[in-house]
Amino acid sequence: MKHEGNTLDEAVEVVLMNCPASPQWSDESFLSCLENSGTWDMTKYWQLECGLHSLIKHELDTSIYAAVFKIFARMSRLFSAHYHALDVFEFKNLAPDDLLEFHERVEMIFERVFLKKMPDQGGFNFNNPDL
Numbered sequence: 001m002k003h004e005g006n007t008l009d010e011a012v013e014v015v016l017m018n019c020p021a022s023p024q025w026s027d028e029s030f031l032s033c034l035e036n037s038g039t040w041d042m043t044k045y046w047q048l049e050c051g052l053h054s055l056i057k058h059e060l061d062t063s064i065y066a067a068v069f070k071i072f073a074r075m076s077r078l079f080s081a082h083y084h085a086l087d088v089f090e091f092k093n094l095a096p097d098d099l100l101e102f103h104e105r106v107e108m109i110f111e112r113v114f115l116k117k118m119p120d121q122g123g124f125n126f127n128n129p130d131l
Contacts, residue, residue, distance in 0.1 A: 014051035
């Protein structure tokens, strides 16, 4: 299912369901699956990324930017935990090179929400099939 044409409401919905502080938080969200099982669900990640792409087309309430930041902060902590020798968290289904690729991608994509300009997909080893 293509998500490039997400409406603002659809984009906000996918962001809020991935935001731990949101009443719309879902145990079925990408971030919940990642935190609870260490599984990087590619389909759910692409949906979240598509939602972020759609957000840049709109003026947003600061609460949406706060939700985007909270998701990024949580993901950053998970990356840090994975690399920390004394932490038990680990990404279970990404090869080391893929993990590095997605770590860089997450940083770039989330930063670009605030800059209101997404990077070209050609610069990544993995292309979002929904875009």
